[in-house]
Amino acid sequence: MENIKPEIRAVIFDMGGVILRTEDLSSRTKLAAKFGLTCQELENIVFQSPESVRAELGEFTREEHWKNMARLLNFPESELDEFQHAYWDGDAVDKELEAYIRGLRPRYKTGLLSNAWEGTRIDAPVRGFTFLDAFDETIFSWEVRLRKPDPRIYRLVLDRLGVQPQEAVFVDDFMKNIEGAQAVGMHTVWFKGREDAVDQLRELGVR
DSSP: OOOOOOOOOEEEEOSBTTTEEEOOOHHHHHHHHHTTOOHHHHHIIIIISHHHHHHHTTSSOHHHHHHHHHHHHTOOGGGHHHHHHHHHTTEEEOHHHHHHHHHHTTTSEEEEEEOOOTTHHHHHHHTTOOGGGGOSEEEEHHHHTOOTTOHHHHHHHHHHHTOOGGGEEEEESOHHHHHHHHHTTOEEEEOSOHHHHHHHHHHTTOO
């Protein structure tokens, strides 16, 4: 008897690197050079350092996180506003992807699952981002004290959306997060670009 694939009922997206991407690296590269670093080395400190991981788990406030960055990079806290402005200057929302996500509803439930620090939900509209209301559920790691690729955070978003793992697709740009979703039984799309991701979703039956 032929196996029938479960119907996809939910599509879940990562935020940074997928919906919100750094399109212009010039400001961040210049900032990194100021500290004798490459852009990638600076990003690793801001996003991958033990301090950042703890902030994403809600162990540090947003203010404490940025003070930690000032300490790690050895610059005065009085320059934090300037640092953050230069760091985020090249970021932009993929408006076409946002429109695509909005178009998935109501045929599919939609979710946002992001490793993020305190304040992200408040900062988004302040920065002019409108994509949060495109989702039925949004989960930021610091709010639930869990972060990808912990299997518990995938199960949490599935529970909130009311779907089984095999009924959901997860889209992320980090392979370790993709592997985490696969480990709990979800379909996955490794994000390398909007058009490629949409093509992969269509192959999974998402129309």
